[in-house]
Amino acid sequence: MASTTAVTASVSLPSSKSSRIFSPSSDRVSFHKKTSWSLRNAGRLVAVRAQVTTTETDSAAKVEKVHKKNVEGLTVNKFKPKNPYIGRCLLNTKITGDDAPGETWHMVFSTEKEVPYREGQSIGIIADGIDKKGKPHKLRLYSIASSAIGDFGDSKSVSLCVKRLIYTNDAGEEVKGVCSNYLCDLKAGDEVKITGPIGKEMLMPVDPTATVIMLGTGTGIAPFRSFLWKMFFEKHDDYKFNGLAWLFLGVPTSSSLLYKEEFEKMKEKAPDNFRLDFAVSREQKNDKGEKMYIQTRMAEYAEELWELLKKDNTYVYMCGLKGMEKGIDDIMVSLAEKDGIDWMQYKRDLKKAEQWNVEVY
Numbered sequence: 001m002a003s004t005t006a007v008t009a010s011v012s013l014p015s016s017k018s019s020r021i022f023s024p025s026s027d028r029v030s031f032h033k034k035t036s037w038s039l040r041n042a043g044r045l046v047a048v049r050a051q052v053t054t055t056e057t058d059s060a061a062k063v064e065k066v067h068k069k070n071v072e073g074l075t076v077n078k079f080k081p082k083n084p085y086i087g088r089c090l091l092n093t094k095i096t097g098d099d100a101p102g103e104t105w106h107m108v109f110s111t112e113k114e115v116p117y118r119e120g121q122s123i124g125i126i127a128d129g130i131d132k133k134g135k136p137h138k139l140r141l142y143s144i145a146s147s148a149i150g151d152f153g154d155s156k157s158v159s160l161c162v163k164r165l166i167y168t169n170d171a172g173e174e175v176k177g178v179c180s181n182y183l184c185d186l187k188a189g190d191e192v193k194i195t196g197p198i199g200k201e202m203l204m205p206v207d208p209t210a211t212v213i214m215l216g217t218g219t220g221i222a223p224f225r226s227f228l229w230k231m232f233f234e235k236h237d238d239y240k241f242n243g244l245a246w247l248f249l250g251v252p253t254s255s256s257l258l259y260k261e262e263f264e265k266m267k268e269k270a271p272d273n274f275r276l277d278f279a280v281s282r283e284q285k286n287d288k289g290e291k292m293y294i295q296t297r298m299a300e301y302a303e304e305l306w307e308l309l310k311k312d313n314t315y316v317y318m319c320g321l322k323g324m325e326k327g328i329d330d331i332m333v334s335l336a337e338k339d340g341i342d343w344m345q346y347k348r349d350l351k352k353a354e355q356w357n358v359e360v361y
């Protein structure tokens with residue numbers, strides 16, 4: 001039976017501009033947790049990686065599908081656009097520096113336990129107002145940035161990490177993205193229409209001994225903050241992470257490094273279980289003078305990453321800009337080739353085994 005446990009962790013949300021009505025005592029938040037999912041499947045993981053050789057592909061195909069991610073009791077689409085959950089904004093704070101190219105905000109909405117979600121899921125948001133056709137705005141999806149118990153540890157809230165979209169169109173006019181600007185402008189106390197939760201691709205592995213490699217660009221960090229809070233800032237009676245979590249985060253400038261202090265705190269708490277690598281594209285270069293993208297940083301650890309990828313309990317997650325996927329494939333192709341392996345086939349097998357998980361946009 002699950003028991004309730006509590007632990008404290010510091011929250012770092014640097015706020016040059018911020019808005020909140022819920023105020024945890026100073027910067028410390030107390031977490032209380034009841035967990036429901038079980039580790040039942042953890043001992044029965046299927047080694048589908050053997051599919052890389054042709055003879056074993058057929059036999060592996062016959063193996064009954066065993067989910068390696070925490071899908072038990074998952075809630076999907078409880079709230080639909082016609083009947084959204086009406087939450088309230090509890091806090092909204094800018095987490096990028098004033099000189100960063102673009103603004104990213106961290107926001108927390110009340111859910112009163114009505115929107116149960118898991119780490120790695122997303123919610124939909126319907127912005128107030130109407131579109132050019134006079135119809136209500138369509139929902140936009142956002143990856144959830146808090147763990148299942150929320151930033152306040154009471155399972156009564158959900159957090160997002162949202163980039164304010166502003167661009168110049170072909171006519172030279174400044175255009176503001178509908179929903180991201182609506183969200184970034186929310187004030188504490190404002191109502192917000194929430195749909196979902198949705199998504200299974202980015203759910204965390206059940207296995208607490210897993211190696212979890214997280215590749216995020218910009219706001220693609222959201223699901224990884226969710227994973228990492230569960231791994232390092234919370235106590236669960238049925239989940240104690242003691243594997244390896246390795247986060248690669250790509251951002252344009254050091255003033256746009258999202259949740260940096262939180263991740264550094266995690267590293268202090270669990271130096272043997274957490275690795276943290278940043279790629280700051282407009283400030284750093286590699287030895288060849290190339291721009292430091294996330295895949296450029298990963299290339300520094302290419303052999304090590306490739307060895308990790310050969311393990312049955314290594315899980316890779318990728319989230320953020322679509323362009324990063326190709327860059328990462330490119331380094332994997334050459335690594336796999338050295339072992340005589342066709343990367344694209346290998347990746348397909350990893351995907352089947354739920355070990356290669358991608359949500360890019």
Ligand SMILES: Cc1cc2nc3c(=O)[nH]c(=O)nc-3n(C[C@H](O)[C@H](O)[C@H](O)COP(=O)(O)OP(=O)(O)OC[C@H]3O[C@@H](n4cnc5c(N)ncnc54)[C@H](O)[C@@H]3O)c2cc1C
Binds near residue numbers: 141167176
């Ligand atoms: C699964 C999923 C999860 C997501 N998670 C997050 C998240 O955690 N955080 C986050 O910030 N976003 C996230 N997004 C993106 C989010 O859903 C929205 O697409 C984003 O906020 C923009 O919506 P908007 O309403 O502000 O812009 P819209 O008003 O919808 O405008 C966007 C449109 O503007 C045009 N456009 C955009 N940029 C340019 C440009 N530079 N030049 C010309 N035209 C352009 C394109 O046509 C684009 O479709 C996620 C998307 C998906 C699919």
Ligand SMILES: NC(=O)c1ccc[n+]([C@@H]2O[C@H](COP(=O)([O-])OP(=O)(O)OC[C@H]3O[C@@H](n4cnc5c(N)ncnc54)[C@H](OP(=O)(O)O)[C@@H]3O)[C@@H](O)[C@H]2O)c1
Binds near residue numbers: 217251282295320
């Ligand atoms: N689940 C999802 O699908 C999901 C979740 C969250 C966010 N998103 C989307 O992800 C995107 C993140 O954008 P953002 O504005 O938050 O990010 P950002 O702050 O602009 O950071 C993106 C980083 O990626 C770099 N980059 C650009 N092209 C790249 C490439 N081909 N390969 C690797 N890195 C590359 C950028 O470098 P330069 O700018 O210096 O070139 C920058 O350093 C948004 O489009 C958002 O809507 C999707």
